[in-house]
Amino acid sequence: MSSEPPPETVAQPSRKVPTAEAGLEGAPRAPAPPRVAIEGLEPSIDGGRFPIKRVAGESVVVEANVFADGHDVLRCVVLHRPSRESKWAESEMAPLGNDRWRGEFRVAELGTTLFTVEAWVDAFLTWRRDTQKKLAARQDVGAEILVGARLIREAAARSEGEDRRALELAAEAAGGEGPPASRAEAVLSDDVARILARYPDRRSAERLEPALRVTVERLRARSSAWYELFPRSAAPQPGRHGTLRDVAARLPYVASLGFDVLYLPPIHPIGRTHRKGRNNAPWSGTQDPGSPWAIGAEAGGHTAIHPELGTLEDFQHLVRRATELGIEIALDLAFQCSPDHPYVKEHPEWFRHRPDGTIQYAENPPKRYQDIYPFDFEGPAWRELWLELRRVVEVWVDRGVRIFRVDNPHTKPFAFWEWLIREVRSAHEDVIFLAEAFTRPKVMHRLAKLGFSQSYTYFTWRNTRAEITAYLTELTACEGREYFRPNLWPNTPDILPEFLQLGGRPAFLIRLVLAATLGANYGIYGPAFELCEAAPLQPGSEEYRDSEKYEIRSHDLDRPDSLRRFVARINAIRREHTALQANESLRFHEVDNDSLIAYTKRSLEDDDTVLTVVNLDPHHAHTGWVRLPASELGLEPKEVFQAHDILSGARYLWQGDRHFIELDPRVTPCHIVRIRRRVRTEHDFEYFL
Numbered sequence: 001m002s003s004e005p006p007p008e009t010v011a012q013p014s015r016k017v018p019t020a021e022a023g024l025e026g027a028p029r030a031p032a033p034p035r036v037a038i039e040g041l042e043p044s045i046d047g048g049r050f051p052i053k054r055v056a057g058e059s060v061v062v063e064a065n066v067f068a069d070g071h072d073v074l075r076c077v078v079l080h081r082p083s084r085e086s087k088w089a090e091s092e093m094a095p096l097g098n099d100r101w102r103g104e105f106r107v108a109e110l111g112t113t114l115f116t117v118e119a120w121v122d123a124f125l126t127w128r129r130d131t132q133k134k135l136a137a138r139q140d141v142g143a144e145i146l147v148g149a150r151l152i153r154e155a156a157a158r159s160e161g162e163d164r165r166a167l168e169l170a171a172e173a174a175g176g177e178g179p180p181a182s183r184a185e186a187v188l189s190d191d192v193a194r195i196l197a198r199y200p201d202r203r204s205a206e207r208l209e210p211a212l213r214v215t216v217e218r219l220r221a222r223s224s225a226w227y228e229l230f231p232r233s234a235a236p237q238p239g240r241h242g243t244l245r246d247v248a249a250r251l252p253y254v255a256s257l258g259f260d261v262l263y264l265p266p267i268h269p270i271g272r273t274h275r276k277g278r279n280n281a282p283w284s285g286t287q288d289p290g291s292p293w294a295i296g297a298e299a300g301g302h303t304a305i306h307p308e309l310g311t312l313e314d315f316q317h318l319v320r321r322a323t324e325l326g327i328e329i330a331l332d333l334a335f336q337c338s339p340d341h342p343y344v345k346e347h348p349e350w351f352r353h354r355p356d357g358t359i360q361y362a363e364n365p366p367k368r369y370q371d372i373y374p375f376d377f378e379g380p381a382w383r384e385l386w387l388e389l390r391r392v393v394e395v396w397v398d399r400g401v402r403i404f405r406v407d408n409p410h411t412k413p414f415a416f417w418e419w420l421i422r423e424v425r426s427a428h429e430d431v432i433f434l435a436e437a438f439t440r441p442k443v444m445h446r447l448a449k450l451g452f453s454q455s456y457t458y459f460t461w462r463n464t465r466a467e468i469t470a471y472l473t474e475l476t477a478c479e480g481r482e483y484f485r486p487n488l489w490p491n492t493p494d495i496l497p498e499f500l501q502l503g504g505r506p507a508f509l510i511r512l513v514l515a516a517t518l519g520a521n522y523g524i525y526g527p528a529f530e531l532c533e534a535a536p537l538q539p540g541s542e543e544y545r546d547s548e549k550y551e552i553r554s555h556d557l558d559r560p561d562s563l564r565r566f567v568a569r570i571n572a573i574r575r576e577h578t579a580l581q582a583n584e585s586l587r588f589h590e591v592d593n594d595s596l597i598a599y600t601k602r603s604l605e606d607d608d609t610v611l612t613v614v615n616l617d618p619h620h621a622h623t624g625w626v627r628l629p630a631s632e633l634g635l636e637p638k639e640v641f642q643a644h645d646i647l648s649g650a651r652y653l654w655q656g657d658r659h660f661i662e663l664d665p666r667v668t669p670c671h672i673v674r675i676r677r678r679v680r681t682e683h684d685f686e687y688f689l
Contacts, residue, residue, distance in 0.1 A: 032204050033204070034120075034204050034205065034206040035068040035069055035072075035121055036067070036068045036119045036120060036121065036205070036206040037066070037067055037206070038064055038065070038066050038117055038119060038206055038207075038208045039064065039065040039066075040063075040064055040100075041062070041063075041116075041117060041208055041212070042064070043062070043212075043479075044212055045449060045479070045482060045483055046449070048210070048212045048213075049449075050450070050483065051112065051212070051214055051215045051483070052212075052213070052214050052215070052482040052483055053214070053215050053217065053221075053453075053483050053485065054107050054214055054217075055216065055217050055218060055219050055222045056107060056108055056217070057106065057107070057219075058106070058222075059104050059105065059106050060080075060104065060105055060106075060107060060115065060214060061102065061103075062078045062093070062102065062103050062104065062105070062115065062117065063096070063100060063101065063102045063103075064093075064101055064117045064208075065099050065100055066101045066117070066119045072121045072122070072123075072126045073121070073122050073125040073126040073129055074119055074121060074122065075092075075120060075125070075200060076092075076103065076117060076118070076119040077090040077091060077092055077093060077103065077117070077118050077119075078091045078093060078103035078115060078116075078117060079116050079118055079211070080107075080113060080115040081113065081114055082109045082111060082112070082113050083111060083112040083113065083114055083213075084111065089105070090118075091103050091104060091105045093117070101117075103117075107214055107216045108216075110216050110217065110218060110429035111429045112213050112215060112216070113213070114211040114212070114213060114214075115211060115212055115213075115214060116207060116208045116209065116211040117208050118202070118205050118207040118208075120200065120201075120204060121204070122200055122201075123151060123201060124148075124151045124152075124196050124200075124201075125193075127147060127148055127151060128148070128187075128188060128193065131144045131148065131184075131188065135184065135188075141180070141184060142180060145180070145183050145184055145187055146174070146175060148187035148188070149171045151196075152167050152170050152171040152174070152187060152196065153167070153168070155167055155195075155196050155199045155200075155201070156168050158199040158201070159198070163195050163198065163199070166191070166195055170186045170187060170189070170192050171187075173186035174186045174187045217429075217430075217432065217453055218430050220260070220261070220328070220432060221453040221454065222485065222581070222582060223520040223521065223574075223581040223582065224454075224487075224520075225258060225260055225261065225516070225521075225571050225574065226259065226261040226262075226263050226330070226489075226521075226523025226524070227254050227257065227259035227261070227262055227523065227524060227526055228263040228264075228265070228492070228525045228526065229247070229250070229254075229263075229526055229527070230264075230292070230493075230548045230552075230553070231243070231244060231264055231265075231267060232289060232292075232306075232308070232309065232552050233548055233552050233553045233554065233555065234246040234247045234249075234250050235552075235554070237554075238554035239552075239554070241289070241309075242309075242552070243308070243310045244267070244305070244309050244314040244315050244317070244318050245310060245314050245317070245318075247264070247318055248314075248317055248321045248322075251321055251322055251325050251327060252325065253557060254325075254327060255325040255327060256564070256568060257526075257530070257564060257567050257568050257571060258570075258571025258574070258575065259327065259571065260326060260327055260328065261327065261328050261330050261403060262322060262328070262329055262330065263331075263332070263403075263523065264329065264332065265292045265293070265332050265493070266292040266295055266331075266332045267292070267305055267306055267309055267315070267331070268292070268295045268296065268300070268301065268302055268303075268304055268305065268306060269295070269296060269297035269298070269299040269300050269301070269304055269305075269306050270289065270290040270292060270295070270296075270297060270338065271290065271294045271295070271296055271297050271337075271338025271340035271341065271371060272290070272297065272340060273339040273340050273371070274339065274361075274371040275288060275290040275294065275371055276288075276290060276294070276371055276550055277550060278546065278550050278551050279537055279543075279545065279550060280543070280547070280549070280550055282370075288550065288551065289550075289551065289552055290371070290550070291371065291549050292332075292549070293332075293334050293372070293407065293549075294338040295334060295337055295338055295341060296337045296338045296341020296342060296343065296344070297338065297341070298340065300342065301337070301341050301342050301343060303392055303395045303396070312399070315399065316399065316400065319399070319400040319401070323400075328402060328403050329401060329403070330401070330403035330404065330405050330434070331396055331401050331403075331404055331405070332405050332407055333392075333393065333404040333405065333406045333433075334407035334408075335412060336362065336372050336373065336375065336407075337351075337372070337373045337375070338372065338373070339359070339370075339371070339373060347384075347385075347388075349380065350375055350376060350379065350384075350388075351374075351375065351376055351379075352374070352376045352379070359373050360373070360374070361373055361374075374411070375389075375412075377412055386416060386419065386420070389420065390420055390423055390424070393420070393424050394424070394427075397424070397431060402428070402430050402432060403431070403432045403434070404432070404433050404434070405434045405436055406433055406434065406435055406436060406452070407436055408436065408437065409435050409447055409452070410435075410439040410443050414446060414450055417447065417450050417451065418450040418451060421451035421452070425451075432453040432454070433451065433454075434454040434455070434487060435447045435448065435452040435454070435455045435456065436456050437455065437456060438456060438458075444456075444457075444484075445480055445483075445484055448480070448483050448484040453485060454486070454487040454521050455484055455485065455487060456487055456489060457471075457486045457487065457488060457489075458471060459471065459472075459486070459488040459489070459514075459515065459519070460489060460490065460491070460492075460495055460497050464594070464616065465591075465594050465595075465596070465597045466594075468514070468518070468616075469588045469597070472486075472518055472586060473588065475583070476583045476584060476586045477586075485520075485521060485583075486519055486521065486583070487519065487521040487522060487523060488514075488515040488518060488519035488521070488522040488523075489525070490508070490511035490512060490514075490515050490529065491511075491524060491525050491528065491529055493525050493528075493544070493547065493548060493549050494542075494543070494549075495542050496534065496536055496542050497542060498542070499511065499618075500532075500534050501534045501535075501536055502534075503618030503619070504532070505532050505561070506618035506619070506665035506666060507534075507618040508529060508530075508532050508563060509563065509566060509665070509668070509669050510614060510615070510616065510618055510665065510669045510670070512524070512566070512570060513570060513612065513670045513672070514614060516571070516574055516580075517570075517574075517580055517599075517601070517610070517612045517672065518586065518599070520581050520583050524567075527555040527557060527562075528548075529563070530562050530567055531555060531556075531557075531559060531561075531562055531563075532563065569647065570672075573646050573647075573672060576646075577603075577608050577610050578603040578605060578606055578608050579600075579601040579609060580601055580610055582601070582603070583601075585600075585601050585602045585603070585604075586600075586601055587599060587600050587602075587632060589611075589626055589627055589628055589629075590626070591613075591624045591626050591627075591661075592625050593622050593623065595615060595616050595617045595620075595622040595624075596614070596615055596622055596624045596626070596661060596663065597613070597614050597616055598611065598612070598613045598628075598661075599611075599612055600612075600628070600633065600675075602633070602634070607634070608674070609634070609674065609675040610646075610672065610674055611628065611671070611672075611673040611674075611675055612670060612671070612672050613661050613670060613671045613673070614663075614669060614670040615664075615669045615670065617665065618669070620665070621662065621663065621665070621666075622662075622663060623660070623661065623663075624660075624661055625658050625659065625660055625661070626658070626659050627657050627658050628657055628659060629657055630656075630657060633675055635675075637656075638655065638656070639655070640654070640655045641655070641676060642654070642675075642676040643659070643673045643674075643675060643676075644673060644676055645671050645672065645673050646673065646674055647668060647670070647671070647672050648668070648671075
């Protein structure tokens with residue numbers, strides 16, 4: 001495999017115009033230069049430099065400006081094929097007006113699919129259109145019929161079987177001695193046109209080259225529910241270091257909550273040098289377990305398992321048990337080392353060195369992380385380092401891991417990630433990478449373009465209706481929707497937002513519903529979330545007090561105030577409704593109260609429409625009128641429809657565009673409503689779809 005970053009490629013239209021060297025007076029049968037221009041192809045990311053993203057079974061809608069000189073009729077097709085195949089499939093494009101064309105195709109295989117647009121002047125359709133106009137004007141078309149007969153004979157030579165015989169008969173009838181009306185019918189019939197459409201003359205077709213790319217992933221890249229826990233806190237007995245076997249024993253709990261991805265922070269040996277103590281103290285006691293992100297000790301590095309967590313056999317047992325319950329294990333990919341990592345002694349050339357010869361530890365001035373050594377991705381030994389890190393990923397893939405949450409990818413070179421993801425997927429097309437990059441928007445989007453399947457977002461800090469509407473519209477309705485898949489998290493081990501600190505139990509309900517219904521991918525850090533843990537390290541801080549990052553915690557999962565039943569119901573709703581499993585259909589709706597937010601998602605495949613209305617104020621009840629334009633829901637303006645609240649079970653008959661909402665966060669802060677059309681049968685019996 002190559003260890004070099006991929007070259008940049010920019011799509012440009014192909015050029016088939018004969019050159020002077022070839023001779024403009026070439027052979028008489030040589031096709032004429034193409035007359036068609038193809039411009040403005042969409043979707044195209046940075047001129048084709050990066051692929052768009054889809055999951056297997058999804059469609060790609062393609063648009064392009066296609067035109068030619070004069071007034072001839074054009075035909076356009078979308079060409080598409082998996083990159084491993086050589087034969088193109090094609091889908092017809094239709095004109096939208098003003099020389100804009102649209103076509104669509106469906107992707108089926110994981111990996112890379114190529115697509116482009118090809119167009120040509122269709123001599124037969126041009127002739128047919130003009131001849132029909134002359135007939136309508138009662139003009140003589142005797143000569144035109146003979147021209148049509150010639151075009152049909154040429155098409156017959158390109159056809160075969162019954163189609164060829166039918167075209168030959170039509171050409172004979174057109175050139176015969178019969179009355180003009182019957183001769184014209186022979187060449188202008190719809191049956192002849194349908195056959196001819198299968199055998200066009202495409203010798204002078206123009207094709208946009210090189211082809212653009214689609215990265216096709218499995219469904220979980222588009223729709224997933226993540227649950228994060230610390231294995232060392234999974235022991236049922238307080239005070240004991242948890243193990244991977246303890247995590248396996250907790251899997252039924254995670255499954256009962258409805259999550260399909262269990263994400264584990266680093267499970268590797270933890271260094272002792274400069275180990276952090278409780279609450280990120282710069283010193284530690286003998287019993288402090290240290291931060292899991294300080295990877296590496298005498299027991300091993302990135303491919304080893306912390307001895308107190310168990311063995312490789314324990315890990316493989318965990319993976320097998322999770323699979324039985326429909327859960328995938330996601331591992332943290334943190335490419336950094338503790339000072340005790342074997343790499344430090346074996347490969348000091350993989351790290352940056354200070355003038356005094358010591359290795360440079362991680363810094364984010366004024367913060368210093370003496371327990372972490374970052375890799376030098378650009379040093380003289382960068383090739384060897386890159387290859388070793390690829391090996392690390394391959395080791396865990398071979399152990400059954402297909403999902404990785406990547407820690408701080410924005411602090412490593414773009415070229416490295418593009419290379420690594422491409423290399424891993426060349427052998428394992430089903431691997432998913434989540435980018436944990438809370439950084440500048442353009443950097444986050446670049447990482448998504450480079451191949452990350454999903455991305456953390458700023459959702460955690462978007463609380464008002466205006467903030468949420470603007471941000472989610474940006475993510476789902478702009479160009480980024482073609483490559484950036486947001487994963488919405490209300491909390492993480494690093495982030496306890498102020499909204500959760502101050503809003504009490506209703507705040508957790510609100511943020512859960514928003515994350516789970518706005519985003520097809522979402523996650524929570526538990527059990528802190530369902531147990532509503534909200535104590536910060538200090539006022540104004542987003543760090544948890546007594547954070548699990550630095551100590552072992554014990555949790556009472558059976559507490560009566562746990563949100564576990566509510567979480568389970570929300571995840572069940574997500575599984576039951578395809579509308580919530582994608583983001584492209586997200587639409588926000590008018591509400592006359594800024595404390596309420598309303599939005600719908602709609603799946604056209606099974607006519608599933610879900611309306612969510614949330615009270616964004618965790619302290620007070622609010623009322624308001626929601627405006628739902630019937631046309632956006634596929635309804636007639638005066639049509640009566642049923643609003644079924646999936647959470648409470650209540651059902652309402654609604655009509656028109658405006659509907660009254662009242663929500664008390666102390667009871668439930670939201671409505672999640674399935675919109676059901678009312679249908680009248682031939683027996684005048686009314687029911688709901």
